[in-house]
Amino acid sequence: MHYEVEIGGRLRRIDITRSGDDFAVAIDGRTRQITATRIDAHQWSLLVSAPGKSDTPGRRVTYDVAISVDPAGALTVHVGSTPVAVIVNGRRRWGPGDKRHDGAGAGSGPQRVAAPMPGKVVRVLVAQGEVVRARQPLVVVEAMKMENELRAGRDGTVSEIHAREGVSVEAGALLIVIQ
Amino acid sequence: MRKLLIANRGEIAVRIVRACREMGISPVAVYSECDRAAAHVRMSDEAYAIGPSAPRESYLRIDRLIDAAAQSGADAVHPGYGFLAENADFAAAVRDAGLTFIGPTPEAIATMGSKTAARAAAIRAGVPVVPGSETALDARVSDAELVSLAASIGYPVLVKAVAGGGGRGMRTVHAPADLAAAVRAARSEAGTAFGDSTVYLERRLVRPRHIEVQLLGDLHGTVLPFVERECSIQRRHQKVVEETPSPVVSPALRARMTSAAAAVAKTVGYTNAGTIEFLLDEDGRFYFLEMNTRLQVEHPITEMVTAQDLVHWQIRIARGEPLDLDPAALLAPHGHAIECRIYAEDPDNNFLPSPGRIVSLRTPDGPGIRDDSAASAGLDVPIFYDPLISKLVAWAGSRPLAIARMRRALGEYLVTGIKTTVPFFTWLLAQPEFVEGRFHTTYLDEVLASRAGRPFVESSDEVEDVAAIAAAIHTALSAPANGSHGNGRAAAGRWKTDARLEGLR
Numbered sequence: 279m280h281y282e283v284e285i286g287g288r289l290r291r292i293d294i295t296r297s298g299d300d301f302a303v304a305i306d307g308r309t310r311q312i313t314a315t316r317i318d319a320h321q322w323s324l325l326v327s328a329p330g331k332s333d334t335p336g337r338r339v340t341y342d343v344a345i346s347v348d349p350a351g352a353l354t355v356h357v358g359s360t361p362v363a364v365i366v367n368g369r370r371r372w373g374p375g376d377k378r379h380d381g382a383g384a385g386s387g388p389q390r391v392a393a394p395m396p397g398k399v400v401r402v403l404v405a406q407g408e409v410v411r412a413r414q415p416l417v418v419v420e421a422m423k424m425e426n427e428l429r430a431g432r433d434g435t436v437s438e439i440h441a442r443e444g445v446s447v448e449a450g451a452l453l454i455v456i457q
Numbered sequence: 458m459r460k461l462l463i464a465n466r467g468e469i470a471v472r473i474v475r476a477c478r479e480m481g482i483s484p485v486a487v488y489s490e491c492d493r494a495a496a497h498v499r500m501s502d503e504a505y506a507i508g509p510s511a512p513r514e515s516y517l518r519i520d521r522l523i524d525a526a527a528q529s530g531a532d533a534v535h536p537g538y539g540f541l542a543e544n545a546d547f548a549a550a551v552r553d554a555g556l557t558f559i560g561p562t563p564e565a566i567a568t569m570g571s572k573t574a575a576r577a578a579a580i581r582a583g584v585p586v587v588p589g590s591e592t593a594l595d596a597r598v599s600d601a602e603l604v605s606l607a608a609s610i611g612y613p614v615l616v617k618a619v620a621g622g623g624g625r626g627m628r629t630v631h632a633p634a635d636l637a638a639a640v641r642a643a644r645s646e647a648g649t650a651f652g653d654s655t656v657y658l659e660r661r662l663v664r665p666r667h668i669e670v671q672l673l674g675d676l677h678g679t680v681l682p683f684v685e686r687e688c689s690i691q692r693r694h695q696k697v698v699e700e701t702p703s704p705v706v707s708p709a710l711r712a713r714m715t716s717a718a719a720a721v722a723k724t725v726g727y728t729n730a731g732t733i734e735f736l737l738d739e740d741g742r743f744y745f746l747e748m749n750t751r752l753q754v755e756h757p758i759t760e761m762v763t764a765q766d767l768v769h770w771q772i773r774i775a776r777g778e779p780l781d782l783d784p785a786a787l788l789a790p791h792g793h794a795i796e797c798r799i800y801a802e803d804p805d806n807n808f809l810p811s812p813g814r815i816v817s818l819r820t821p822d823g824p825g826i827r828d829d830s831a832a833s834a835g836l837d838v839p840i841f842y843d844p845l846i847s848k849l850v851a852w853a854g855s856r857p858l859a860i861a862r863m864r865r866a867l868g869e870y871l872v873t874g875i876k877t878t879v880p881f882f883t884w885l886l887a888q889p890e891f892v893e894g895r896f897h898t899t900y901l902d903e904v905l906a907s908r909a910g911r912p913f914v915e916s917s918d919e920v921e922d923v924a925a926i927a928a929a930i931h932t933a934l935s936a937p938a939n940g941s942h943g944n945g946r947a948a949a950g951r952w953k954t955d956a957r958l959e960g961l962r
Contacts, residue, residue, distance in 0.1 A: 279933055283925035290925045294933060303926050314930050320817050320873065322927060343927040346816040346873035355924040355931075359870050359879055362916050362924035366932050395810050395840040413910050427807050449812075449840050 284365040313338075320344050389431050389456040393447045397421030402443055404454070408436045416454050417441045430456055458482055458533050458557065458776055462526045463497065464547075465537030466516060468831045468848060469752070470497035473535050476768035485529045487522060489515035491839045496831040503529050510841045516540045519550050526556055533557040533775065535768075539843065542751040543570055559775045561674075561729045561750050568725050569748040579745035582720040587736065587744045589659035593619045596644065596654070600637040607636055607658055615661040616640050618647030618654075626650055629661055664897040665736040667691065668703055668743065670718035671759045673770055674728045675780040682715035683759050684790045688734075689898050690891070692808065692905065697878075698885065699755035700795040701762055704856060704894030705737070714743055715788060721745060730756075730771050736898075754798070754848065757829055761794035761852040763787055793859040794852045797882045799830075799870070801844035804881035805912045812840040816874030821866035825852040825859075838875060846877060856894070860886055880913040 281292045293304040301312040311327040321344045328337045344356040348363075352370065355362050401418040404410055415427040416436075438455035447453070462485040463473045470486065474497060477484035486501035491510040498504045505525035508515035515521070517540055526534055534551045541547040542560070549563040560566070569575045576586050588610045594603070607614045607630070616639050618626025626647030628639040640656060648654035671683040687703035688696045706714070718733035732753050734746040756767045763786070774780070802808045818834040830847035838844055849870065851863035867883050888904070890896050916924070 279929075281929040281932065283928050285921045285925060288921075290922070292925060292929045294929055296933075301930060303929070305922055305926060310926070312926060312930070314927075314934075316934070318817075319935075322931065324923065324927060326923060326926070341923050341927075342871075343923065344817045344871055344873045345927065345931045348811075348813075348874065348876060353928065354873065355927050356871055356873055357916070357920045357923050357927070359868050359883070360914060360916055360920055361873075361876070361880065362914075362921060364924055364928045366928050395812060421810065426809050428809065429806065 282367055284368075285362060317342075320346055388437065389434060390452055391416055391428050391430075391454040391456070393419055393449055393451045393453055394426075394428075395419075395421045396447065396449050397426070398446050399441045399443055399453070400425055402439060402441050402454075404436050404439070406436055406439055410434060410436060410456060416456075419447065419453075428453065432456075458772065460485060460502075460529065460531045461533045461535055461559070461772070462487065462522070462529060462531040462556075463501070463535050463537065464516070464522045465535070465540055465542075466492055466495060466497055466831075467842065468829045468845060469537040469539075469754075471500060471831045472829055473537060473768055474500045476766065476772065479766075480769060480772060482533075482772070485525070485531050487516070487525050489841070491837070491841060494836060496833060496836075505529060510839065512540065512841065519544075519547050522547075523550055523554050526551075526554065531556065533559055533772075535559040535771070536751065538751050538754055543749070545570065557775050559729070559771050560752075561727055561731060565725050565727050566750045569727075569731075569750050575748055576745070578724045579721050582717070582724040584717040584721050584745050585743065587659055587662065587746070590657045593655040593657055594640070600640075603636055603640055603658075604633045607633065610658055610660050613661040613663070615659045616643040616656050617659055618643060618651060618656055626656065662736050662738050662744070664899065665738050666703070666705065666896075667696075667734065667746075667898050668706065668714065668737045669732050669734045669749075669753075670715050671730070671732050671753070671756065671767070672718055672722055672727075673730055673767070673774065673780055674722055675774050676728055676777055677779050679780045680719045680722045680727065681780055681782055681784050681787055682719045683763060683765075683787045685711060685714060686753075686755055686758060688755065689896055690885070690901055691898055692901050696755065697798050697901070698795065698882070698891075699758055700793065700856070700859070701758045702790045702793065710741060710743075711788060717743070717745070721748065729774050730767055754845075755796050757827060757848060757850045758794035758796045761827065761850060762790035762792055764791065792852055792854045793856045794850060795859050795863050796848055796850045797863065797867070798845060798878075799847040799849055799872075799882070800878045801838040801846050801875050802878050803876035804878050805910075805914065806876075807910070808878070808881075810840070810844050811876035812838045812844055813875045814838075815846075815872060817871060818873075819869065819871035820847070821849065821869040823866075823869075825862050826850070826866050827852070832872070846872065857892075860892060884913045 279294050283290045291306055295302040299313050303310050303312050313325040315323045324341045325338045341357055346354050348354050352363050355364050397419040400420045403415050410430045412432045414430045417428050419426050434456035437457040441453040460483040461477050463470045474484040484501040486498045486504040487507045488498045489510045507521040534556055536542040545563040545567040548558045548566055551558040579586050613629055613631045616628040626643050628643045630636050630639045643656050644654040666689040669686050674680040684702050685706050686699050686701045688699045690698035721733055730752050732749040735743040736746050737743045801811045803811045814837050815834050820828045827850040828847055832846045851859050851866055853859040853862045864886050867879055870879050
């Protein structure tokens, strides 16, 4: 089976051949032997062979991995305790009940910036039609006595502003859309 | 004392439940709408609903808490920290209802809750406060008087609005020549912002450390201080890492700071658990900052190095028991303890709160590790409260070993479904400034600003390869019953097809 997995803007092409718990995985053309044992619905134990031409071809490295969908709907693979955001076959958003919805993320399509918690809009930092860069602060929401900056997930243009300064918002309220 | 109502939630409520169990006291929980299935409810003997999820409609409702206490027949109330823990009216309401409040008297809470009254108490006790003008300075004070006052306080001096807040109406002055202009500007700004143009002067401490002293006072006049806690690692004035002992406090300085703390507490007849906070300057001079009239979030590190249980002592003191402890032992730490406050926040997105459902949870364990938490897989971190998931504490025989142990424990910590500050702590505990103990209260904000949002998680190519492989295998093998991966059935079907094709080859 063929998969395309994008991590941090880099695409890895993966071909998997299965034999029970054992997998031959070609990752960008280099084949590695994997044993994958399922722990529960979200967690796996992997034994991974050293890549390609290794000094120690018999070496088997153990990894505990856990797979989940974060609040923004992105698929996250924890390798040990290190979270890695992944995009599988171009799919950016996963959600409860598997409803597809476009939104925040580093990809194409509109980015919908929503309030992550109930609070009050303190400042709107961008204007309609403004060109914004990834990580640029867009709006400041005060919650639990802390001011929280919501930032652009990627470069784009502000197409909609629903946030109004001084107005209280519920969790999930749409504040800004970036095209 | 047979039954104790815990007027709180989260990890501190669980902490108090545990102390109750150990002491043969029946714990009673209260809960808001979103906390019905929270750990503190399930671990208690009884539980009472006190209203909607918003704190002001539940955990801050004195009337409902007193009603729940009456309904349960509890004879004592523990406020935890936060919420109503430093509310003198709540302590008084508990007392007026004929119940025992596990904490200081309402009078002590009120006195130490006022910045000026607390400062006055410290001065009465002969304890240094941050040098400053004792009275407000209005427009009638001449420039010459200002210069002479500033000279007696010492430069750099802060000009602060009496009614101030949020940095407005505040100026730093380094030399007498700039003083008059700065005072005029501050008065003007303060007048516009707060409708009160009076200002006062205070020495601006350069790169101070935040050092605090835990103490206990019994009902018989004994006040005992504990070895200091170092709490200088702060983000936007919020503590994120605490440790004890401080890497810069010598036994001689400890003796002076702890006896100063005890003197302040005795001046106000303080009882039960409390903490005196000091600023420590680069020359080793310390100044009273304020008193917290409650159990602190970071109390576990003190417990780890002194082998005392502070919640047990809070309850024992409230029952009238004397503090029969060896004072010297409380000032001689056994080993070193560090606490990381693990929050549901996204460190790679400016620490934005990341509430939501925890999918998987694996907590660290093993030698020297303590995890005070109320989180569990399958439950939400609610949006309504402080998003603290856990207080992870590492104890070891020395500071370097405690850091190594904490790093090991962070590597074991797995929380999926939400973002946490675990990757941030993994980064912080590797910083040379932290490892060498060279930091102050603005260190973290400065270093975070200089990073300009660079991600804390910098995974290696190998880790990314493994993540990609795992994602592909998981996607291929996940059944459709797993709601997150709707293509499972189709994938399983393809597996059969692929397997058959391979068989034909």
